[in-house]
Amino acid sequence: MSTLNRRHLLKLAGAAAALAAVPRVLNAAVAPRVVVVGAGFGGATVAKYLRMWGGNIDVTLVDANATHAACILSNLVVTGALPLSSITLGFDKLAANHGVTLLQGRAEAIDPPGNTLTVNTASGRKVLPYDHLVLSPGIDFSPAPGIWDPLRTPHAWQAGAQTTLLKNQLAAMRSYDTFVMTVPKAPYRCPPGPYERACVVADYLKRKGRTGAKVVVLDANAGITAEPEAFGRAFKVTHASVIQYYPNATVVSVDSTTRSINTSVKSIRNAKVLNYIPNQRAGKIAQQLALDTAGFVPVDPLSYGVAAHPNVHVIGDSCSVPSSFGKAVPKSGHMANSEAKVCADAIIRSFSGYGPDEDIATSSACFSPITSKSASWLSANFIYGDVYAADGSVKGKGMHRVDLGEAPPDRVNGDSYEDMFQWAESLFVDSYA
Ligand SMILES: Cc1cc2nc3c(=O)[nH]c(=O)nc-3n(C[C@H](O)[C@H](O)[C@H](O)COP(=O)(O)OP(=O)(O)OC[C@H]3O[C@@H](n4cnc5c(N)ncnc54)[C@H](O)[C@@H]3O)c2cc1C
DSSP states (O other): OOHHHHHHHHHHHHHHHHHTTOOOBOOOSSOOEEEEEOOSHHHHHHHHHHHHHHBSOEEEEEESSSSEEOSTTHHHHHTTSSOGGGGEEOSHHHHHHHOOEEEESEEEEEETTTTEEEEEETTEEEEEEOSEEEEOOOEEEOOOSEEOOTTTSOOOOSOSHHHHHHHHHHHTOOTTOEEEEEEOOSSOBOTTHHHHHHHHHHHHHHHTTOTTOEEEEEESSSSOOSOHHHHHHIIIIITTTTEEEESSOOEEEEETTTTEEEESSOEEOSOSEEEOOOOEEEOGGGGGSOOOTTSOEEOOTTTOEETTEEEEEEOGGGEEOOBOTTOOOOBOHHHHHHHHHHHHHHHHHHHTTOOOOSOOEEEEEEEEESSSSOEEEEEEEEEEEEEEOTTSOEEEEEEEEEEEEEOOGGGSBHHHHHHHHHHHHHHHHHHHO
């Protein structure tokens, strides 16, 4: 196992160890009830750790689907390097190993004063009472300008059928065809993810001998938002013959019927593939709570509770965590897993009459394949404390980034590519088994 991989595994293990010594729920006559919405990385982890650390807690995990298709590694499903089954995660071990109650259905309405959640299931509507509610519903897409049909021009930013659709469209590309993709305006799910996709698609086209085929990247941001060195090099050197990169490309209109897109800097008509990844906001059910101007739910980073209803918590991609200027908490599966543990700990403490722990840290890691044999990586660690405004003044409390690690050019290599699978496996197991 390489040094890097050991470090990531230790980070995961460390997060668990730091929070494991919480007070347990002692002999409550009636087990307190926690309902969790969303069995992605945030929801699965919080359900597991509430049971593992809290003992006598009645935890119900609600998801619209019977399994979760992880976005992590999904770009490798797009290129055919992995089957979809390798990123499809079941919930059975959460029930068997930890006693989580599973409910398949779509959460439709929160009633915070009444402490109930309404879920639409195959056997009708169910009203679930809760003492605490945790929402981890991932992302929703902001309305697209124009005529956007994701069945013709897929986003593949929620994995599953969309991933397969994009994979099939890529496989149908021939020489001189164009693959056009957008990078949404930050904040969005997985900052390096779109650049990673551009790289693996370019690599695929080269390996398949698609002469003259292009990948056009239309980035709504002023520049590459994550790992600028690694991706800058990948765009300008490794995949220079294929990738054309345009920053400041605000999408003006999309037309899925002709696979055409107009942006403020570049317009393309009749692309062979249009991978439109829209701007993002909190998952739909979380939009019933107060949102910030970017469309996410502001939370207290000690408990992930929302100000108006402290027993309603939002974790993962849907939440907005106060942080220092220019050091935003990334929306990643690793971070969702980390936030879930802090949230579980705070809920268990509240059942025991304690306030949340202030000595907390969260972390994130993303591995990005650059070719079919090499990968880059990015990690970031945050601690609770003062957070700073652009002028350096303290603007309040939140999660302050204390460490940012990026793969140096000589580590964008095969070792990192292999570390990627071990890291993903450890995250999958920590969240779902
Ligand atoms: C291409 C790509 C690559 C990525 N690579 C990495 C990486 O290397 N590392 C990393 O850490 N992260 C990565 N990510 C990001 C990661 O996938 C997300 O940040 C993570 O999934 C967020 O977890 P979550 O729990 O907030 O949401 P999700 O994992 O999206 O889970 C949300 C769940 O909620 C369910 N749901 C939503 N609404 C309802 C409702 N109303 N009722 C019932 N169920 C509902 C959904 O069915 C879903 O199962 C990547 C993302 C992409 C797109």
